[in-house]
Each structure stands twice: as structure tokens, then as C-alpha cells.
Amino acid sequence: xxxxxxxxxxxxxxxxxxxxxxxxxxxxxxxxxxxxxxxxxxxxxxxxxxxxxxxxxxxxxxxxxxxxxxxxxxxxxxxxxxxxxxxxxxxxxxxxxxxxxxxxxxxxxxxxxxxxxxxxxxxxxxxxxxxxxxxxxxxxxxxxxxxxxxxxxxxxxxxxxxxxxxxxxxxxxxxxxxxxxxxxxxxxxxxxxxxxxxxxxxxxxxxxxxxxxxxxxxxxxxxxxxxxxxxxxxxxxxxxxxxxxxxxxxxxxxxxxxxxxxxxxxxxxxxxxxxxxxxxxxxxxxxxxxxxxxxxxxxxxxxxxxxxxxxxxxxxxxxxxxxxxxxxxxxxxxxxxxxxxxxxxxxxxxxxxxxxxxxxxxxxxxxxxxxxxxxxxxxxxxxxxxxxxxxxxxxxxxxxxxxxxxxxxxxxxxxxxxxxxxxxxxxxxxxxxxxxxxxxxxxxxxxxxxxxxxxxxxxxxxxxxxxxxxxxxxxxxxxxxxxxxxxxxxxxxxxxxxxxxxxxxxxxxxxxxxxxxxxxxxxxxxxxxxxxxxxxxxxxxxxxxxxxxxxxxxxxxxxxxxxxxxxxxxxxxxxxxxxxxxxxxxxxxxxxxxxxxxxxxxxxxxxxxxxxxxxxxxxxxxxxxxxxxxxxxxxxxxxxxxxxxxxxxxxxxxxxxxxxxxxxxxxxxxxxxxxxxxxxxxxxxxxxx
Amino acid sequence: xxxxxxxxxxxxxxxxxxxxxxxxxxxxxxxxxxxxxxxxxxxxxxxxxxxxxxxxxxxxxxxxxxxxxxxxxxxxxxxxxxxxxxxxxxxxxxxxxxxxxxxxxxxxxxxxxxxxxxxxxxxxxxxxxxxxxxxxxxxxxxxxxxxxxxxxxxxxxxxxxxxxxxxxxxxxxxxxxxx
Numbered sequence: 001x002x003x004x005x006x007x008x009x010x011x012x013x014x015x016x017x018x019x020x021x022x023x024x025x026x027x028x029x030x031x032x033x034x035x036x037x038x039x040x041x042x043x044x045x046x047x048x049x050x051x052x053x054x055x056x057x058x059x060x061x062x063x064x065x066x067x068x069x070x071x072x073x074x075x076x077x078x079x080x081x082x083x084x085x086x087x088x089x090x091x092x093x094x095x096x097x098x099x100x101x102x103x104x105x106x107x108x109x110x111x112x113x114x115x116x117x118x119x120x121x122x123x124x125x126x127x128x129x130x131x132x133x134x135x136x137x138x139x140x141x142x143x144x145x146x147x148x149x150x151x152x153x154x155x156x157x158x159x160x161x162x163x164x165x166x167x168x169x170x171x172x173x174x175x176x177x178x179x180x181x182x183x184x185x186x187x188x189x190x191x192x193x194x195x196x197x198x199x200x201x202x203x204x205x206x207x208x209x210x211x212x213x214x215x216x217x218x219x220x221x222x223x224x225x226x227x228x229x230x231x232x233x234x235x236x237x238x239x240x241x242x243x244x245x246x247x248x249x250x251x252x253x254x255x256x257x258x259x260x261x262x263x264x265x266x267x268x269x270x271x272x273x274x275x276x277x278x279x280x281x282x283x284x285x286x287x288x289x290x291x292x293x294x295x296x297x298x299x300x301x302x303x304x305x306x307x308x309x310x311x312x313x314x315x316x317x318x319x320x321x322x323x324x325x326x327x328x329x330x331x332x333x334x335x336x337x338x339x340x341x342x343x344x345x346x347x348x349x350x351x352x353x354x355x356x357x358x359x360x361x362x363x364x365x366x367x368x369x370x371x372x373x374x375x376x377x378x379x380x381x382x383x384x385x386x387x388x389x390x391x392x393x394x395x396x397x398x399x400x401x402x403x404x405x406x407x408x409x410x411x412x413x414x415x416x417x418x419x420x421x422x423x424x425x426x427x428x429x430x431x432x433x434x435x436x437x438x439x440x441x442x443x444x445x446x447x448x449x450x451x452x453x454x455x456x457x458x459x460x461x462x463x464x465x466x467x468x469x470x471x472x473x474x475x476x477x478x479x480x481x482x483x484x485x486x487x488x489x490x491x492x493x494x495x496x497x498x499x500x501x502x503x504x505x506x507x508x509x510x511x512x513x514x515x516x517x518x519x520x521x522x523x524x525x526x527x528x529x530x531x532x533x534x535x536x537x538x539x540x541x542x543x544x545x546x547x548x549x550x551x552x553x554x555x556x557x558x559x560x561x562x563x564x565x566x567x568x569x570x571x572x573x574x575x576x577x578x579x580x581x582x583x584x585x586x587x588x589x590x591x592x593x594x595x596x597x598x599x600x601x602x603x604x605x606x607x608x609x610x611x612x613x614x615x616x617x618x619x620x621x622x623x624x625x626x627x628x629x630x631x632x633x634x635x636x637x638x639x640x641x642x643x644x645x646x647x648x649x650x651x652x653x654x655x656x657x658x659x660x661x662x663x664x665x666x667x668x669x670x671x672x673x674x675x676x677x678x679x680x681x682x683x684x685x686x687x688x689x
Numbered sequence: 690x691x692x693x694x695x696x697x698x699x700x701x702x703x704x705x706x707x708x709x710x711x712x713x714x715x716x717x718x719x720x721x722x723x724x725x726x727x728x729x730x731x732x733x734x735x736x737x738x739x740x741x742x743x744x745x746x747x748x749x750x751x752x753x754x755x756x757x758x759x760x761x762x763x764x765x766x767x768x769x770x771x772x773x774x775x776x777x778x779x780x781x782x783x784x785x786x787x788x789x790x791x792x793x794x795x796x797x798x799x800x801x802x803x804x805x806x807x808x809x810x811x812x813x814x815x816x817x818x819x820x821x822x823x824x825x826x827x828x829x830x831x832x833x834x835x836x837x838x839x840x841x842x843x844x845x846x847x848x849x850x851x852x853x854x855x856x857x858x859x860x861x862x863x864x865x866x867x868x
Contacts, residue, residue: 006858007851011827013808014726018828021721025735030713033742037701037709040746346751381841403751416842 232539234646237571239580240530244599247522247548249541249555250320250564251276254503255469255480257283258493260644261676264683270644277537277641281565284637284673286630288321288563297515298322298558300603302620305627307569308635308661309653312577314624316533316568317631318523318601322515324561332368333432333512334386334424338417340437341375341402347438349495350471354436355399357468357500362396364508365389372420373398376413386424414454421463431463432512435483438471451479455486456554462609464514464557468503469493481540488517488557506671513560516605518613520555521566522548525599529622531578532571534649536638548604551613558605567638569649570598572622598622629667633674636662640681643688655685694758702749709749713742716759719829720766726824727770729812741769756838763829763839767821774817814857822850 238246256279263270291299300320307313337358345351365371367390373383384398414435421431455465465487467480484491492503520543525533547553558564571577573595603616627635639658642650659681666674692708694715700708720741724734745765752761812820825836826847833851837844 014828017808018722018725019731026717029739029742033713036743037706037746
């Protein structure tokens with residue numbers, strides 16, 4: 001048997017075995033499509049296409065399916081009684097359709113409907129049909145309020161009004177655990193959506209069924225707010241005598257600040273989970289001393305200043321300044337834009353903003369740089385072959401041709417981007433993928449864990465991955481963070497063209513040229529000088545103490561000219577601000593030694609591409625000084641972050657103090673970022689009243 | 690002479706409901722056929738086709754005559770099938786929490802489906818990517834170039850996948866011969 005025979009056999013049986021579509025299903029689908037078409041003409045607000053079965057749409061199809069099962073499966077002994085019930089089923093949904101009064105439903109119908117269905121379930125019932133019946137009951141009884149997604153106005157659904165009465169409205173802003181929530185919904189749905197089969201099914205317990213059908217029954221939800229944030233509990237106060245060592249990875253992301261800004265300017269307080277203080281503080285440029293040439297690629301300066309919100313504690317600021325390599329001899333870049341063109345990117349603040357942003361950035365590239373564009377969803381994969389940046393026309397017209405459309409999972413988007421980047425790679429060039437998305441990471445790998453593994457494996461190929469977030473609504477901040485952290489890149493959130501200007505023009509070199517990889521910070525506090533300490537922010541970047549010396553453990557990168565600031569609030573020994581009392585039964589750890597050193601700072605980093613890390617060590621003197629402008633401003637932003645998330649350490653210190661502090665520390669503020677921050681603090685103050 | 694699809698699509702996007710109706714009835718069977726070949730189940734295929742029909746009015750706006758309408762529609766269908774498959778995978782994973790009852794039930798289904806016939810068995814043996822490629826090249830008899838366009842991969846990838854399919858078929862045939 002030759003290969004072609006095999007293929008021929010497959011071809012023939014594919015042809016032969018494909019059934020003709022059921023006329024009822026076809027008629028129903030066409031009718032509903034026409035209704036949708038008319039509705040679409042009225043409101044052209046595109047519903048995001050979802051694959052879930054639309055709600056009421058299926059009542060006839062369902063019946064048709066039951067009937068077709070009965071006829072096409074001779075193995076199933078279709079007795080006359082089952083057929084009779086099927087006819088009953090056929091009439092029943094039609095009956096419902098005519099019931100224009102949503103509630104109360106005539107008892108006879110509610111009672112007999114499900115009962116009949118149950119009988120049928122014994123033989124040949126579709127799970128979906130079962131789900132529907134049970135839902136009728138739960139909606140009528142309203143004992144298990146289902147979680148109802150907001151109604152999709154483009155679907156017809158005559159059960160909807162009834163459900164909305166019975167059920168609480170869906171939360172507008174779901175918790176940060178939206179992932180878990182949707183998984184539990186999926187779990188509940190699993191029964192309702194499992195493929196039709198003739199296996200006799202015991203009815204699952206009432207609660208589950210009552211919950212399950214809602215989503216199957218409801219039309220596909222019109223993309224409720226499904227933002228997910230990377231977040232961890234606020235760092236607690238630690239006692240230096242018990243836990244003197246604090247370890248974390250640096251973080252040069254700024255996405256959190258932009259998300260907060262976009263929330264505030266839209267008139268609502270950001271969810272506390274969206275607040276990552278280190279990213280807020282690091283958003284702003286500071287004037288730190290640059291490293292001397294020939295030394296480490298960055299320089300850490302340490303200062304100890306009074307805490308604005310507590311006169312009895314001190315703020316330890318660690319400021320890291322990355323070197324600014326001479327830009328003239330920077331290595332050429334290979335950039336792969338991986339652009340999400342799914343339907344949801346249509347909004348003005350997504351794909352159009354993205355195009356404008358990349359246009360701004362093109363002006364920063366050199367003739368020897370290369371650009372390729374890969375899209376995912378809908379349109380074809382590689383839309384622009386690697387092209388020299390000097391050929392601006394080709395790049396711009398490729399950008400212009402991008403359309404938000406196509407339903408979703410463009411296959412192999414990420415794989416293709418990496419492939420392209422690897423093909424472009426050559427000695428002395430830096431490869432980077434810029435993933436631009438609104439949060440739909442349907443990049444061809446479905447499992448988030450697989451996705452992380454894939455990126456972590458690709459990280460070793462030397463290609464960096466940065467993530468640019470656009471638009472709100474289903475911004476998947478958590479995945480963005482995970483991708484960028486695993487892909488040795490940064491995550492930024494672009495909400496306005498001026499933000500694009502900052503990220504892609506003013507700080508482009510930092511965003512694109514890594515100068516140090518896997519930068520970790522470890523501080524050992526001296527219990528003789530420090531009673532308590534807490535790290536402000538960096539919750540999602542905490543590392544285990546032993547990971548500091550383990551070069552296998554990934555950490556954050558520093559780009560050219562980047563600045564990173566970390567703040568500790570320190571309670572000196574003997575300060576009345578100490579929160580913990582000494583123990584009665586255990587001997588207090590002996591606070592030995594010299595109190596002139598506050599602690600010992602250790603930094604580890606790898607030069608880009610290197611496998612082993614280098615170590616920088618320096619003692620931190622315990623002599624507090626006056627806060628310079630940068631320290632005051634950083635403190636004001638850290639205060640703002642705490643006010644927006646967890647203000648328990650701030651005491652009476654409030655928005656007025658934060659505003660006054662920031663206002664007095666604006667400095668030169670060339671780009672106006674600090675003035676903008678003050679504006680946002682005012683907004684937040686008004687909103688939180 | 691029949692109005693070309695592309696003209697109908699343009700008219701429908703501009704709000705002509707007759708054009709939309711004509712377009713749909715012209716393509717419904719084809720969408721269903723592909724949906725069946727992608728999913729292997731009549732019920733799934735009907736659902737999927739209906740989903741696509743429902744979403745089409747909104748999606749038509751994004752059809753830019755760059756590709757032939759039928760190619761575009763194939764792409765929409767394949768993407769919708771991917772979505773569905775992905776969801777099904779999530780559901781299957783989530784169902785882990787349902788305990789043995791659910792696992793046994795699912796195992797039962799899987800066995801029943803596997804035993805169905807040679808076609809089902811063969812298609813099931815292929816990975817989703819290969820199955821899509823087979824559905825388009827053999828089922829819809831698209832050229833490798835057209836298939837590549839629909840799937841958003843390179844022509845080389847399609848060719849490679851088809852040779853992979855042949856390899857699988859040969860392995861399967863050998864396995865049967867040994868029995």
C-alpha cells in the first residue's frame with residue numbers, strides 16, 4: 001500500500017462520511033443570523049465572537065439533534081414512547097417561545113416540562129437539554145442564584161429577563177481571582193457542554209445543575225471585565241533579629257502606573273490588586289549617579305532619609321542607575337512585532353494606538369536595524385518579512401494593512417515570532433520580540449503553564465520578549481507580567497500616545513538594550529541597628545534567601561539607562577515606632593556588634609548572555625540624612641501606592657500630605673511626569689471621598 | 690451570472706440584508722462540511738456553524754477583500770473550531786475536580802467514540818494541527834497554498850504536515866497489519 005493510497009482512502013472517507021447539514025439546524029442558524037444581521041445594522045458595536053453555544057438559539061437545533069440521534073443510531077432502540085416524548089419536547093420549547101410574560105411561568109409547564117425531560121433523559125437526552133430543563137427550575141425557584149453575565153444585546157434570549165430578576169447582577173469588576181472563577185464556572189459547565197452521547201446519565205446534584213446551565217443557556221457574554229492582575233499580599237513588617245535577610249529581584253516594569261492612571265482618568269479608583277508600588281515608583285526618572293566607565297554596568301546608591309508618614313522610622317532608598325552605553329555604537333536590533341489583531345483590538349485605544357506608537361518608534365531605529373511583523377488571530381502569520389528599518393515605507397504600509405478582525409487563536413503566533421527572531425539572529429545583534437496585545441494570549445499555546453515553559457525555554461536562545469499592553473477590559477496583567485518576566489523582558493502598559501512616546505521613544509534604548517540580566521538584591525540587616533523593616537512593594541518579585549546565589553533562578557533585567565528604586569521602611573532599635581514587643585519566653589536574639597552599619601547590600605547580576613553572575617557588595621551606613629528631591633518624590637509615590645492599596649502603615653498620613661510632598665518635589669520634571677502624578681493624586685483623593 | 694461572493698460580502702457589510710442572506714445560504718453547507726471534518730461530530734458541527742452564522746454580521750466588517758471570501762470564511766471557521774477545542778480542553782481539565790464519576794463517564798465516551806470506525810480512529814490519531822490540515826486539503830480539496838493561507842502558516846508547513854500525516858497513516862496501517 002503506498003502513501004497516496006492512504007491519503008486517497010482518507011480523502012474518500014472524509015467525503016463520504018460528512019453528513020449533509022440538518023435542514024432544521026440550517027434553517028434555524030440562517031434565521032438567527034438574519035436577526036443578528038438586522039440587529040447589527042442598528043448597533044454596529046461588534047460583539048466579540050465567542051465559541052460558546054448561543055443561548056436560546058438552540059432550542060430547535062437541540063430537538064433536531066435528539067431526533068437525528070434517534071434516527072441515525074439504530075443501536076439505540078427508539079421505542080414509540082421515546083418518540084412521543086420527543087414530539088412533546090418539540091412542542092414544549094415552542095410553547096415557551098410564545099410565553100411573553102417572563103414570570104411567573106404557569107406551574108403546569110414548569111412542573112411537567114422538566115419531569116418529561118427527565119424521563120427522556122433515561123434514554124436519549126442531550127446533556128444540554130437536561131441543563132436547560134434544570135435551569136428552568138432553578139430560575140423559577142430562585143434558590144441557587146446563578147452567576148449571570150451581563151446580557152448580550154445581540155442575542156435573542158427570552159429567558160433572560162426572568163433570569164435577571166432571579167439572579168444578582170454580575171459584578172462589574174471581578175476579583176483578581178477571575179481565573180479561578182472562570183475555571184469553576186468551566187467545571188460546572190463541563191457537564192452541560194460535554195459532547196452529546198447516548199450514555200445514560202445520572203442527574204448530577206441539584207446545585208451543580210442549577211449553576212451549570214447559566215452560561216450555556218445565556219448568550220455568549222459580551223466580554224465582561226476579565227482583567228486579571230499579578231498581585232501578592234503586601235509585604236509585612238519583619239523583625240530584623242528573626243529574619244535579617246531580605247531578597248528580591250529588581251523590576252523595571254512600569255505597567256502598574258499606567259493602569260492606575262488609566263483607571264483614575266476614567267473616573268474610578270484602581271482595584272487594589274492593580275497597585276504594584278515598585279512599578280509606580282520606577283515609572284519616574286530620577287537623578288542617580290551614573291556608573292563609572294569600566295565598572296559594573298550599573299551603580300547602586302543608598303541613602304537613609306526620614307519617613308514622611310512616620311517620624312520615628314526611616315526610609316532606606318536603594319537607587320540603581322544603569323549605564324547609558326554610547327548610543328552611536330549600539331548593536332543593531334532585530335525586532336519582531338508580534339501583534340494581536342483579534343476582533344477585540346478594534347477599539348481606538350488598541351490597534352490604532354498601537355500603530356501610531358510603532359510609527360513613533362520607527363523614527364528611533366537605525367538603517368541597520370531590522371523589523372519583522374507577525375500577527376496572530378485572523379490574518380496571516382508573518383505579514384512583514386524581516387525588513388531593514390531604512391525601508392520605512394514597507395514597514396509603515398505593513399502596519400497600515402493590519403486589521404482587527406479574525407476571531408481568535410491565530411495559530412503558532414508566538415512560535416512563529418520566535419522562529420522569525422531566531423532566523424534573523426546574527427552575531428552582534430540583539431533580538432527582541434515586542435508582543436502587543438489587549439490581553440488575549442491565544443498565541444497558539446493554550447495552557448498558560450505550557451506558555452510559560454515555552455518562553456522560559458526560548459529565553460535561552462537569547463531572544464528577549466517584551467510585552468506592551470493596550471486597552472482595558474480584558475487586560476491580562478497577570479499573564480503579561482508572567483510572560484515578560486519569563487521572557488527576560490519588560491511589561492509596559494500603553495494607554496495614551498504620550499505613554500507610547502515615553503516607552504518607545506524617550507526610553508527606547510532602555511526598553512531594547514539590556515545591560516544586566518537576572519539582577520537580584522539581597523540585604524542583610526544589622527539587628528543591632530534595625531529593629532524592624534519592611535520592603536515597600538516588590539511583592540511579586542520576592543525571592544527565597546537561597547535563590548540569591550543560585551544562578552539558575554531567573555530575575556529582572558536592567559536596560560540601558562534604566563533606573564530602579566527600592567524602598568525599605570526601617571524602624572531603628574529603640575524607636576517608639578516598633579510594632580512588635582519582645583518575646584517573654586524566648587531569649588531575644590543577641591544584638592551584637594557595631595550599630596554604625598545598618599546592613600549589608602549585595603547585588604548579583606549577569607552580563608547579558610553570560611551564565612554566571614557577578615557580585616557587588618557594599619555596607620549601608622546608619623547615618624540618616626536629609627531627603628533629596630528624588631527621595632521625597634519617590635516617598636510620595638510610595639505613599640500614594642499604599643493609599644491605593646493597603647494604608648495600614650501610614651497612620652493619619654493621607655492624600656493631602658502625599659500631594660504636598662509630591663508638589664514640593666517636582667524638580668525639573670522635563671517631561672511633566674511628576675506634575676501628572678500630582679494631578680492623579682488629586683483625582684484619587686476626590687474619588688476616594 | 691452569479692454575483693461573486695466578494696461583491697455580496699461588500700454589499701452585506703454595507704447593510705444589504707438580501708446580500709447577506711444569499712451569502713449565507715450559499716456557504717452554509719460548505720461551512721458545515723468543514724466544521725464536521727474539523728470536529729468529527731455532527732452536533733458539534735451544527736453548533737459551530739450556528740455560532741459562526743451568528744457572529745458573521747459583526748465580523749463581515751473586518752473582511753477586507755484581500756483574500757477570497759471563501760478563504761476568509763474557512764479561516765473564520767477554523768479559528769472558531771480552535772476556540773471551541775480550547776474551551777473543551779479547559780472543561781476537560783476542570784472536570785478533573787468532578788471525581789471518579791465524571792472520569793469514568795468520560796472514559797466511556799472516549800471508548801465508544803474510538804470504536805466508531807476507521808475514519809474517526811484515524812482522525813483521532815492525528816494532532817489537532819494535522820487534523821485541520823487534513824480537513825482542508827483532503828476534505829475541502831484546497832491547494833497547499835490555500836490551506837496555508839487559511840491556517841496562517843507557511844506553505845512549507847502545510848507540506849510538512851501532510852508528509853507527517855502520510856507517515857502516521859503508514860504507521861497505523863503497519864500496526865493493523867501486525868494484528
